[in-house]
Amino acid sequence: MGPYQSEIRDSQVRELLQKVKANNYGSYLRRMKLLKVRAFQNENVEFDFPVTALIGTNGGGKSTILGAAAIAHKSIRPALFFPKSFIGDETMSEWGIGFDIIQKSKNPTQPVQRSAKFKRSKWVRDDLIERPVLYFGIQRTVPAGERREFKKFATVNYPFTGKPTELLAEVQRQVAKVLGKDVSKFQHAAISESQSFYVGGDGNITYSEFHFGAGESSVIRMVSEIEAAPANALILIEEIENGLHPVAVRRMVEYLMDVAGRKSAQSIFTTHSEDALLPLPNEAIWSSIDGKARQGKVSIEALRAITGRIDESLAIFVEDLFAKEWVESIIRNLVAEHIDEIGVYAVSGDGQAYSIHSSHRKNPAIAKKLKSICILDGDSPKPADENAGVIKLPGQAPESEVFNYVVSNIDTLSMKLAVALHLQPEQEERVKTVVKEVNQTNRDPHLIFSQVGQKAGLIPVAIVSSAFIGLWMQGNPREAQRIADFIAGKAEEETAPYPVGFKP
Incomplete structure (x- = not known):
């Protein structure tokens, strides 16, 4: 398998970063200060990119940051993330969170400040922000057949009088991209204003959501809700990788980045998956470790x-x-x-x-x-x-140090380099030409070895970098x-x- 290449272009990533920097959102959680919440004290979290991944070990604080982001908004009850027990939760009385929120309807030029504090056994939140918030918890991947609210659909005499309808065209398109399968014949059954059930099929056979994979069901439900949400919504997802193949995890994150551009949505998710981090820039990733929050991949x-x-x-x-x-x-x-x-x-x-x-x-x-x-x-x-x-x-940049040593000695090292690149020794002249061309045209040292691999015949970058490092080691023993x-x-x-x- 070759190196991962995102379907989100670098120019799109730069545009999204700039959009946040310019406060160009109708509603957006810009930063939080965790004054005291669980293990956190006076920790700042900046949302510099509209899709944020929260990583960390179990119990490290990922869900605490997710929950803190949620309760800045009126539609979320704090007890969903921070329930109060009268056994063992005495220290909650000192908890507090500060928020900087872009809310153009209240202040068109500057973020507004809000706070949430736990006082006298309840949360006190000032002048709450009205914003659509979609929360997808761990329970979303429980198979439909095990979910209590769906048990009634398995009874013989359930009185469903409606008619399932096709998924919206945009939902079909986005689900297909994430799952890598055609869902154009899938249907949606509206049971009530707040409850839906899905039907799969290929045009010849149909089957209910009871027979969906857990990941398949969760993606269809998440995408359906996200596409139906108004602009500037906040999307919160616990453990985005649950039930999904690694490729689907990456595609789901790319989908959230696409939604950030199309619908000005902001997404925050927790994860234990390396694949979920691959599409994201450094600014989008926060690690939570024993009460400390750090930005960067x-x-x-x-x-x-x-x-x-x-x-x-x-x-x-x-x-x-x-x-x-x-x-x-x-x-x-x-x-x-x-x-x-x-x-x-x-x-x-x-x-x-x-x-x-x-x-x-x-x-x-x-x-x-x-x-x-x-x-x-x-x-x-x-x-x-x-x-x-x-x-x-x-040296200075590591790639440049290693590459420049080989370039400076390419006339004597070309045959060794050809062999190290898994080429025939007689191809040394071609290797010499490629190295000299890359040396003349390269502008970014981080791309040097991938450029050599491309020009030398689609050689994987890992083989190229290993070959250059090996030659540097031989020539610089001290x-x-x-x-x-x-x-x-x-x-x-x-x-x-x-x-x-x-x-x-």
């Missing part, structure tokens, strides 16, 4: 490392996937004796890598069982400090050994003891 496996929930004894945080590949190559070749003890985790940018590493070292409960180091790109403004566990890769020695030294260190008086 972080893999699910990196989240486990951040919280110390991995088997390795040393976590290395780097800026991106290429840096991860480079560091892993150094470990395989020069620190092989510790390979099972080390995990390398890509996060989004130097600020994120540095912040995660610093927080990790300051948390004795995690640092006790899992050591941490940070390896930044050479052009990062963050300082290198070996005593603090921070070093830098050589630099590679410097990084390897630092990693090995940290791997061999004992974990720090708990500070005096600290109780994990």
